[in-house]
Amino acid sequence: MSEKKINDTYYGLRGEKVKISKNAKIENADLICKQRILSVAEAAGTENIVFKEIDNEIKDKVSEVFGDVNSDAADSYVISVKDEGITVYSDSENGKRYAACAIEKHYDNGIEKGILYNVPICEFRAVKVYIPGREHIGFFKKFIDLCMYYGYNTLVLEIGGAMEYKTHPEINSGWAEYCNIFKEYQGKSLDVQHSMPWNKNSIHCENGNGGFLSQSELAELKKYCDERGIEIIPEVPSLSHCDYLLINHHELAENQNDPLPDTYCPSNPKSYELLFDILNEVIELFKPRIIHIGHDEWYSFGICDKCKGKDPAEMYAGDIFKIYDFLKQKGIKTMIWGDKLLNARDDRSGDTHGGALVKTRHIPSGKTVEYLGEEHPVYNEYWGNEADKTEGGVLTVIPETYKAINLVPKDLLIMNWYYRLQKESDRVFHDNNLWSVYGNFDTGRESENWFERIAAGVHGLSISNWSMLDQRHMQRNGVLFGIAYASMMVWNREFEETQRANNTLIVAHDLFQYNNRDILSKPHIEIIHGTDIIIPHKSFVDGYGMSDETDRMGCYTIYYDDESTEAYPILWGHNIGYMLPDWYEQDKDWIGTKMVIEPTYTCDYVLQDGKVFYKLVIPTAKNVVKVEADILDKYKDRVFVDKITIVRNRGI
Numbered sequence: 187m188s189e190k191k192i193n194d195t196y197y198g199l200r201g202e203k204v205k206i207s208k209n210a211k212i213e214n215a216d217l218i219c220k221q222r223i224l225s226v227a228e229a230a231g232t233e234n235i236v237f238k239e240i241d242n243e244i245k246d247k248v249s250e251v252f253g254d255v256n257s258d259a260a261d262s263y264v265i266s267v268k269d270e271g272i273t274v275y276s277d278s279e280n281g282k283r284y285a286a287c288a289i290e291k292h293y294d295n296g297i298e299k300g301i302l303y304n305v306p307i308c309e310f311r312a313v314k315v316y317i318p319g320r321e322h323i324g325f326f327k328k329f330i331d332l333c334m335y336y337g338y339n340t341l342v343l344e345i346g347g348a349m350e351y352k353t354h355p356e357i358n359s360g361w362a363e364y365c366n367i368f369k370e371y372q373g374k375s376l377d378v379q380h381s382m383p384w385n386k387n388s389i390h391c392e393n394g395n396g397g398f399l400s401q402s403e404l405a406e407l408k409k410y411c412d413e414r415g416i417e418i419i420p421e422v423p424s425l426s427h428c429d430y431l432l433i434n435h436h437e438l439a440e441n442q443n444d445p446l447p448d449t450y451c452p453s454n455p456k457s458y459e460l461l462f463d464i465l466n467e468v469i470e471l472f473k474p475r476i477i478h479i480g481h482d483e484w485y486s487f488g489i490c491d492k493c494k495g496k497d498p499a500e501m502y503a504g505d506i507f508k509i510y511d512f513l514k515q516k517g518i519k520t521m522i523w524g525d526k527l528l529n530a531r532d533d534r535s536g537d538t539h540g541g542a543l544v545k546t547r548h549i550p551s552g553k554t555v556e557y558l559g560e561e562h563p564v565y566n567e568y569w570g571n572e573a574d575k576t577e578g579g580v581l582t583v584i585p586e587t588y589k590a591i592n593l594v595p596k597d598l599l600i601m602n603w604y605y606r607l608q609k610e611s612d613r614v615f616h617d618n619n620l621w622s623v624y625g626n627f628d629t630g631r632e633s634e635n636w637f638e639r640i641a642a643g644v645h646g647l648s649i650s651n652w653s654m655l656d657q658r659h660m661q662r663n664g665v666l667f668g669i670a671y672a673s674m675m676v677w678n679r680e681f682e683e684t685q686r687a688n689n690t691l692i693v694a695h696d697l698f699q700y701n702n703r704d705i706l707s708k709p710h711i712e713i714i715h716g717t718d719i720i721i722p723h724k725s726f727v728d729g730y731g732m733s734d735e736t737d738r739m740g741c742y743t744i745y746y747d748d749e750s751t752e753a754y755p756i757l758w759g760h761n762i763g764y765m766l767p768d769w770y771e772q773d774k775d776w777i778g779t780k781m782v783i784e785p786t787y788t789c790d791y792v793l794q795d796g797k798v799f800y801k802l803v804i805p806t807a808k809n810v811v812k813v814e815a816d817i818l819d820k821y822k823d824r825v826f827v828d829k830i831t832i833v834r835n836r837g838i
Contacts, residue, residue, distance in 0.1 A: 191291050192670065192696050193337055193677035196252040196303040203296025204267050205231030206289075213237060216279065218334075218413055219286035226293040234271025237282050240264065244275045248303050255303070261339065262305035265289065267297055280339055280415040287335045304337075306676050307637070310623045310646025312340035313669060314421070317348040318655040319395025323403070325656050327410055332666070334414040335700065336673035341411060342478055342601075342648060344421040345468055347430030348394025350401050353463045358398045360433030364446070365396030367557045368729050375729030377555035378446065381562040383548040383580035385485035387427045387448040388728055392654045401471050408472060419521060420468050423480035424461055425452060425505050435460060440493065441486045445558055449484065452505040453492035462512055469516060476599065479509050482523035485584055498585040499541075502526060503593035510595050521599035523625060528614060529588040532607045537570025540604055541588030544570065549579030591618050601625030601648060616643045626650045629671035636675055636683050647672055652727040659726050662759050662784045670697050690783070691791055698790035702803050709835070711804040711813055713742065714792050714828040716765035719821065720781065721758045732759075739825055740817035747809040754804055756817070756825070759784040765797040765826070792828075799828055809834075 190197040208227040212220045214237040223235065244264050245256050263276035263285040274285040288304065289297060313333060318326040333341070347361025368375040368391045375389040399407075411418055423430070429448040432439050438457045439447030450457040468477070487501060488494055510520045530540035538544050548565040555564050568576050596619055603626035604611045615622040627647040649668045653659040660666050670693045675681050682689070699706075721737060724730045734757060741753040756762055763785040782791070782798050789800040810832050817825045 191288070192674040192692055193304065194288075194302060195305050195677055195679055196248070196255055198251050199265075199267065199292060199298040199300040199302055201267070201299030203294075203298050204269065204272065205296040206235070206272070206293070207231040207233045209233055210235050215274075215282055215286065216413075219282050222283070222286040222290045226290050228295075231296070232271045235274070236271065237274045237276070237285075239277050240275045247301060251301050252303060255305075257305045259305050259307075260309055261337075262303070263288075264304075265302040267299045267301070269299070272297070283334055283415050284337050287337075291335075304677055306337060307640050307679075308623075308644070308646035308676055310340060310648070311338045311672075311676055312342050312419070312623070312646065312648035313338060313665075314342040314344070314625065314648050314650040315655050316344050316390065316393040316651070316653075317346075317399055317404070318407075319397060320399060320403070322395070322654065322656045323407070326407060328657075329655065329660070330411055330414055330416055332669065332700070333416055336669055337677055338669070338673075339415060340417050340419060340648070342419045342421055344390065344393055344423070346390060346393045346423055346427075347433075348398045349404055349468070349471075350398055351464055351467055352401070353467060354460065356434040357430060357464065361394075361430050362397055364429065364433045365391045369396070372730050372733075373724070373728070374555065377553070377564045378557055378562075379728075380548075380551075380565050380567060381555050381557075382444060383565060384441070384444075384582055385546055385567075385584065386444070386446075387429070387483050387485065389429065390427065390652075391729055392652070392727075395654055401467075404471060418472055418474065419476045419478050420472050420474055421478035421480060422461075422465055422468055424509060425449065425479075425481050425502075426484040426486075427480050427482070431460060431464075441489045444486070445560075447486070449486040451490050451492060452487070452501055452508075453490070453496070458508055458512075461509070465509075465512065469518065474518060476519045476521050477513055478521040478601070479506070480523060481506065482525050482603075484526055484587065488585065498587045499590040499593065502587045503590040506590075506594050506598070510598070519597065519599060520595070521601060524600040524602045524611075524615065524620075524622065525604050526587045527591040527594070527600070527620075528604050528608065528611055529586070530604050530608045530611065532570070533609060534607075535571065537572075539570070539607055541586060541590070543586045544584040545573040545581065546570075546584070547573040547576050547579050547581050549576065591620070594620075596620065599623075602644075603650075612639060612642065612644060621645060623647055627668070627672060629668045629675065634683060636681070647676070654731070657787070658732060658760060661787045662732065663726050664783045666697060666787045667693060667783050670700075691793075694783075694786040694789075694791050697787045698801070701787050705803050705805045709806050709810075710833050711742075711744065711806060711810060712829075712831040712833055713802045713804070713813075714799050714830075715756075715762055715802065715815075715826060716797065716799040716828070717758065717762055717821070717825045718765050719758070719824045720764050723759075738818070739821045740815065742804070742830075743814045743816050744804070744806070745811045745813070747811050750808070753816075756815075761785060761788050761800070761802045762825070763789070763798070763800050765799065767797055794828070799826075806832075 206227045210233045212235045261281045263281040266273045276282045351357050432447045438450045440449045440451045525540040528540040529542045547568045550563045551566045553564040554561045600622040602622045623646040625648045651665045737758045739756045741755050744752040766782050792799040813830050815827045
């Protein structure tokens with residue numbers, strides 16, 4: 187009997203199995219649907235697979251099997267498996283694609299007879315990412331396939347300086363030169379961010395891997411997304427996070443004293459001439475329904491002579507309206523980050539954030555950073571309550587902007603990432619009749635009262651990747667895990683938010699099966715191992731990347747019957763992890779559970795004697811004689827290899 191998958195809603199596949207023939211005639215479905223279904227097809231089986239719109243007959247069948255659960259939610263679908271064939275019912279092209287993926291998921295030497303009805307609880311299911319570097323375009327496509335597989339429909343793609351601009355090539359050359367500054371050492375971008383005694387935006391130097399893609403390359407990526415039902419919302423950072431615009435247009439900076447400014451002057455008409463030029467190119471390329479214009483973390487305002495004395499909330503709303511009106515004339519909706527519209531106070535610390543009045547103190551750390559041929563002091567920053575507890579340095583005050591919530595357009599779309607600081611932020615947007623979704627969604631910590639919060643009016647969620655768009659960074663930052671976990675939250679009505687450890691096991695297994703299906707179906711090596719070491723590291727964002735030298739714990743030497751050998755590296759966090767004790771006690775401490783998430787996607791979990799081991803599979807193209815673990819001397823007694831199995835026949 188096949189098992190219910192993490193994103194199944196109402197599950198009734200419990201009969202004998204029906205196989206699918208490679209010669210199956212798949213009617214009323216696009217090429218992507220056909221490819222997903224035929225990827226599991228066999229030499230012989232049913233040749234009758236039909237896609238239809240949802241009709242009263244299938245609604246009655248759903249009610250008969252599952253009760254009064256029929257929904258008009260977009261992208262829902264029904265799969266009916268009978269002796270005579272498979273029928274898929276959906277009223278949307280995305281629903282058809284998700285159904286094709288569901289057939290693929292449930293296929294194990296056939297798919298069981300019965301009925302499956304899947305329906306999402308929210309309409310907006312997104313991942314926010316940077317543009318990939320040219321070397322990661324291949325993984326970008328694999329990532330989009332994964333998003334479709336887990337029922338996502340939106341990609342918020344930060345454009346910045348990482349897209350070719352034909353009207354302003356100086357933006358691209360400036361972006362590449364700017365990002366080159368941060369390549370000297372890990373974390374230099376953070377040092378530069380803190381190199382002035384005022385607040386500066388974080389530096390998104392991972393966008394495009396510090397370079398840019400041509401418009402033709404991006405058009406190809408858009409086509410790939412379109413074919414899989416992933417709508418791209420381009421994010422064009424404006425007002426704040428505008429370093430990419432200002433590198434070669436310093437004359438537009440709000441703070442003329444900043445050698446690397448990140449905020450344009452909203453009182454200078456030329457700021458909008460430049461911004462609208464690049465928006466026109468983005469619109470021409472992506473033809474979007476929605477454009478995200480950023481507007482988070484606005485720190486530098488009221489500085490220049492044109493802006494001094496102006497009301498910050500009115501300036502903020504006025505800037506939004508200028509861009510909103512420009513986009514509305516073109517039939518495009520406007521989306522922003524919502525932090526500056528909130529009079530936010532951290533539920534835990536009491537510190538003020540977002541659009542509240544915020545104090546910060548900048549105290550020299552004794553460290554300096556070199557850029558543009560000069561040395562600059564690096565400051566430690568103390569925010570909120572801490573600013574008043576320290577002395578010396580420079581005290582800055584970020585004025586209030588939250589009153590702008592009464593001034594902005596009422597059809598503005600909000601990505602709310604302050605729900606994690608202030609739970610009542612949901613209510614603030616609801617009370618002001620503003621459409622909102624959760625941005626920077628953290629699936630583990632932020633699932634409290636999940637179904638109630640969605641029912642109250644939140645329209646969906648967006649996972650965020652703030653690092654390079656490649657497998658290892660997205661895996662180790664927990665983004666791939668988060669995509670699968672949130673899929674369970676959105677599609678599975680049996681999701682139990684308090685069962686974090688058990689949910690983690692289920693999600694990790696699903697990801698492992700998805701990533702390793704081809705390997706498991708062929709000869710391979712299976713290794714179960716773990717370590718009692720934690721190699722500490724910062725999150726891989728803000729200019730911090732991975733280091734194989736730091737993470738390497740040794741290798742597996744593979745011996746083949748032709749007397750050749752191969753070394754497969756053992757890398758902490760990638761294919762081996764911490765043997766967290768007392769796994770189920772970690773429901774009390776999600777941070778503890780998060781220690782073991784990094785190897786998921788590459789690895790599955792194996793629980794033994796209350797500890798976590800990690801199952802790794804390695805593909806083999808030749809006949810393997812033996813495999814030996816060669817552990818670095820400093821880790822000799824800290825890496826535990828439980829079992830090595832050479833699988834010569836088809837795996838499970």
